[in-house]
Amino acid sequence: TSELPDDDELCGRGLPTTPFDRTALTTIGPYSYDPSAWSPWTHRPYCIEANEEPWCVYTNAASPKGHGISIITTPEIAGSTLNILEHPFDQKFFAPEKIYLPRPYKVVDIPGKGKGVVATQKIEKGKAILVDHASIIAAAEYPADVMREEVQDLLATAVNRLGEPEKVLRLSRKGRDEGATEIEDLLLTNSFTVGIQGKEFIALFADLSRFNHDCKPNAFIYFSETTLAMTVWASRDIEPGEEISITYSAAGLSSKERRETLEKVWGFKCQCSLCTSSPEVIKESDDNRAQIRAYQGSIPNLAQEGKFEEALKQAEHMFELVDEEALTDQMSDMYEYPARMYYQIGNLEKALEYTLKVKREIDGFGVPGKYGQEKLRAMEGIIRRLEKEIVEKKEREEQFKKQAKLKGKYGKAQRMVINISQ
Numbered sequence: 001t002s003e004l005p006d007d008d009e010l011c012g013r014g015l016p017t018t019p020f021d022r023t024a025l026t027t028i029g030p031y032s033y034d035p036s037a038w039s040p041w042t043h044r045p046y047c048i049e050a051n052e053e054p055w056c057v058y059t060n061a062a063s064p065k066g067h068g069i070s071i072i073t074t075p076e077i078a079g080s081t082l083n084i085l086e087h088p089f090d091q092k093f094f095a096p097e098k099i100y101l102p103r104p105y106k107v108v109d110i111p112g113k114g115k116g117v118v119a120t121q122k123i124e125k126g127k128a129i130l131v132d133h134a135s136i137i138a139a140a141e142y143p144a145d146v147m148r149e150e151v152q153d154l155l156a157t158a159v160n161r162l163g164e165p166e167k168v169l170r171l172s173r174k175g176r177d178e179g180a181t182e183i184e185d186l187l188l189t190n191s192f193t194v195g196i197q198g199k200e201f202i203a204l205f206a207d208l209s210r211f212n213h214d215c216k217p218n219a220f221i222y223f224s225e226t227t228l229a230m231t232v233w234a235s236r237d238i239e240p241g242e243e244i245s246i247t248y249s250a251a252g253l254s255s256k257e258r259r260e261t262l263e264k265v266w267g268f269k270c271q272c273s274l275c276t277s278s279p280e281v282i283k284e285s286d287d288n289r290a291q292i293r294a295y296q297g298s299i300p301n302l303a304q305e306g307k308f309e310e311a312l313k314q315a316e317h318m319f320e321l322v323d324e325e326a327l328t329d330q331m332s333d334m335y336e337y338p339a340r341m342y343y344q345i346g347n348l349e350k351a352l353e354y355t356l357k358v359k360r361e362i363d364g365f366g367v368p369g370k371y372g373q374e375k376l377r378a379m380e381g382i383i384r385r386l387e388k389e390i391v392e393k394k395e396r397e398e399q400f401k402k403q404a405k406l407k408g409k410y411g412k413a414q415r416m417v418i419n420i421s422q
């Protein structure tokens with residue numbers, strides 16, 4: 001394998017040559033047999049009739065990255081929320097210098113968890129471990145009036161039409177629902193919920209699906225609505241031989257709530273490092289997380305009341321606890337509070353430190369769209385202003401010191417004159 005970044009890995013094969021034509025989603029339905037009308041899809045969309053609108057599978061078998069993508073939704077949802085598809089699927093990853101190629105991990109058996117992912121080299125915090133484009137995306141809310149067999153038929157078509165269906169078919173399955181087909185079971189075991197333009201979809205990523213859950217993970221995932229890819233980022237340095245884990249549950253839950261969610265939603269009993277610790281360690285973590293939740297309420301209130309010193313004391317403690325609990329990436333929206341408050345009390349260096357953290361959250365992980373871009377520009381403006389103010393403050397302090405020194409000398413000379421004259 002080449003050590004050089006492999007362009008194919010970053011941007012994939014099979015770029016659609018024709019621009020995306022939205023009418024392909026909304027008008028052709030099941031009826032057109034003219035392949036030129038299917039673009040960017042490589043198959044005739046396969047639809048089933050439902051009461052209000054048909055439900056269809058749209059597949060591009062070649063793109064992205066040769067494994068392909070199938071999208072299951074109504075033509076209307078596809079037309080209104082997936083205008084994202086106007087972008088080519090195979091856009092280059094926005095920060096090629098941040099990704100490890102070849103992949104810095106291998107898939108191995110992990111006791112009690114099936115397979116999992118283990119680092120094969122040292123991985124640095126803030127670097128990308130994997131960029132994985134979705135293989136299947138399905139609208140989370142299925143039509144109530146469609147027969148289960150028909151849904152199963154849609155799912156099977158979505159998988160079988162992919163360029164490399166075996167990449168998906170060999171994923172692990174829990175076998176937890178009696179009437180479920182293999183493919184349903186596969187989706188239940190491996191898919192993640194993602195938001196696209198405010199709508200909920202379930203998404204299956206063939207490589208990401210090998211990463212196990214940990215309540216104190218060393219990596220986190222970020223979904224891009226523009227490329228429909230999930231990136232796994234290292235949230236701390238990871239040593240060779242360490243398992244790379246992400247979290248499947250929401251931030252700030254107690255151990256009991258996490259256990260319940262993982263059992264109910266994902267169907268497994270968590271065997272992660274924290275869940276298998278002693279009751280004392282679990283309690284300490286629960287207390288930390290409860291304290292973090294309390295701070296999330298009190299810090300904005302104190303800031304609003306102008307009690308900056310107290311709010312900042314709490315914020316510093318909260319970020320310490322957040323790091324201890326490996327929740328840093330889920331709490332990044334809290335960085336703005338200390339940034340603003342430190343500025344208010346004239347601690348420009350600390351204000352800059354936290355503003356840089358806010359900026360890192362925005363551009364570090366490729367937040368797309370107008371909002372992300374505007375916010376990024378605003379942050380860059382604030383950072384430039386803070387840097388300028390810090391330089392000016394230092395100059396003023398130097399000036400002040402010089403003056404004080406001069407004053408000292410002058411005072412001494414004066415006292416000498418007085419002494420002599422006495």
Ligand SMILES: C[S@@+](CC[C@H](N)C(=O)[O-])C[C@H]1O[C@@H](n2cnc3c(N)ncnc32)[C@H](O)[C@@H]1O
Pocket residue numbers: 112113114115116171172174189190191208209210211212213214266267268269270271272
């Ligand atoms: C998305 S898959 C992860 C990869 C999977 N271990 C495999 O063998 O392909 C999710 C499944 O992995 C297992 N798993 C993930 N995290 C786990 C954990 N913390 N404890 C126990 N099992 C876990 C569960 O069986 C779960 O249903």
